[in-house]
Amino acid sequence: MPHKIALNFEDGVTRFLDCLDGEKIADAAYRRGVNIPLDCREGACGACKSHLEAGRVRMEDYVEDALSAEEEAAGMILTCKSTPLSDCVVRILSASTACFSRPQEALPVRIAALRPVSDSGFVLSVEGESLAALDFLPGQYATLTVPGTAEQRAYSFSSLVDRAANRVEFLIRRVPGGLMSGYLAERARVGDALQLSGPKGGFYLRPVVRPLLFLAGGTGLAPFLAMLELLRGRGDTQPVHLILGVNREADLVAEARLQAFAAALPAFTYTTCLATPEAPHPRTGFVHAFITPEHLHGGDVDVYLCGPPPMVTAVERTLDGLGTRPAGLYYEKFLASH
Ligand SMILES: Cc1cc2nc3c(=O)[nH]c(=O)nc-3n(C[C@H](O)[C@H](O)[C@H](O)COP(=O)(O)OP(=O)(O)OC[C@H]3O[C@@H](n4cnc5c(N)ncnc54)[C@H](O)[C@@H]3O)c2cc1C
Ligand code: FES
Known part of the structure; x- marks a missing residue:
């Protein structure tokens, strides 16, 4: 019926x-x-x-x-x-x-630049005239075809579209034995053709009406880089704190970009932490361990979190444990390919 x-x-x-x-x-x-x-x-x-x-x-x-x-x-x-x-x-x-505009399917793009960041990942920049009409909300993602296959992988936009060059960036972790990771590490060349479909997803920056807390695990940093670009462009003044957790020092791949955001956005601060206990870093442990009541502004805060599913679960439990319910809580889980 x-x-x-x-x-x-x-x-x-x-x-x-x-x-x-x-x-x-x-x-x-x-x-x-x-x-x-x-x-x-x-x-x-x-x-x-x-x-x-x-x-x-x-x-x-x-x-x-x-x-x-x-x-x-x-x-x-x-x-x-x-x-x-x-x-x-x-x-x-x-x-x-x-929700009232359809994601665009199979936009033809080509690799404009591919920069390995240590041994742990890549910054992939793609360009194409087809991107002139692409609009997305920072935080959303696209799917990219793995060249030579019919497989697609999801990647959050890690920049806004550079309208002068019709270019956009992704921050991609190297997954040992992974299909896209293998392609990027071994075969990818500037000029290679890919197809991009998007934008997709309900994880995006809502209107900024209170302080923000961004929590990122590994390449879960990607959507926050796009959000910070937007905030910088608007000259936003709300306090924003980012906690970025990675496994190893070598995975702190975007620190220069974070420093540049901190210099341009006076209300932006960030903390990094390393999961490995013996790491030579001032903070070792997982992201959730570094959330303090100060970051939660008595609940008058919008919390955004992005990373692997166990991190998202651990952060939710920590927020419950701190007894402060944030005004807004939005998350994206970087699930493995399905
Ligand atoms: C909404 C969304 C957004 C995403 N955004 C990003 C992003 O911005 N940057 C990014 O790097 N990734 C992101 N991912 C993950 C990405 O889509 C792929 O799953 C990942 O890059 C692995 O693809 P691959 O082809 O290299 O490996 P695959 O061929 O898919 O996997 C090979 C093997 O590794 C395992 N595996 C896959 N992914 C992981 C993982 N993350 N950790 C541990 N083992 C894994 C698989 O189970 C499999 O056994 C996102 C995922 C989702 C759902
Ligand atoms: S679209 Fe429903 S679980 Fe993926």
């Missing part, structure tokens, strides 16, 4: 849909041109996570990293896996403005 779905967006906009018999909520939204955050469509990435405010759904199998048991108990659903069993009200964790 068809059911009515009300989609409530973060910015107060509501959109109504008819969901056909047996149709998933995400498919119904796409059929009507409402591009709610979506990536794998297989219950593996968590991009489509939303809050079921009223009604009942049947959810097919999904991966626990995409939706934890606690999140499900709190009423969260994956819209790509949920078929309504009644009329429903679903809160989409994104603003309507981010």
Whole structure:
């Protein structure tokens, strides 16, 4: 039986849909041109996570990293896996403005520069006339095809689009044995053709109305670099603190860029920490260990976190433990490819 779905967006906009018999909520939204955050469509990435405010759904199998048991108990659903069993009200964790334009598919781009950063990763810069029409919110990501294969990998934009050169950057960690990592390390050449699809995802910088705390694990720094570029361009004055955690000293790949942001944005400060206990660094331990009450401004703070799933979970637990509920909490998990 068809059911009515009300989609409530973060910015107060509501959109109504008819969901056909047996149709998933995400498919119904796409059929009507409402591009709610979506990536794998297989219950593996968590991009489509939303809050079921009223009604009942049947959810097919999904991966626990995409939706934890606690999140499900709190009423969260994956819209790509949920078929309504009644009329429903679903809160989409994104603003309507981010959902009413379709991501662009398979834009032709070429490698403009590829810079290895120590042995742990790469800064990949791609360019192409097709990027002239690309618009994204800092924090969102694109998928890139691995040349010579039909495989795609997700990467957060680590810069805004340089409009003069139609160029954009990604910060990519080298994963031993990884398909994209292997291509970048061994075969990639300036001028190689790739396809870029995006923008995707509901992780992006909301209107900045209070202090910000950015928490990054490894290349989870990438979306924050794009956000900081935007803040610098606007001359934003809200306090911003970033805690960046990496495994080894060699992984502190973007410190020069962070120093440049700190010089240009008087209210921006950052802390780095290394996971390895014996590392020669003033702070060893995981990101969550360096969050202090001072960073939380008594709860009047928007917290953004991005990194591997265990980091996201550890930070959520730490925030619970500190007993301060931030006004806003947004995260992106860098899940392995699915
Ligand atoms: C929304 C989103 C945004 C992302 N943004 C970025 C980004 O900005 N920068 C970035 O470097 N990565 C990012 N990732 C991860 C990225 O999409 C790939 O998963 C990663 O680069 C590995 O791809 P690969 O082809 O090199 O390895 P694959 O061929 O996919 O993997 C090879 C092997 O390594 C394992 N593996 C894959 N990824 C990891 C990992 N991260 N840690 C440990 N083992 C792993 C796999 O399980 C597999 O066994 C993002 C992921 C998501 C979902
Ligand atoms: S799009 Fe639903 S879990 Fe990936």
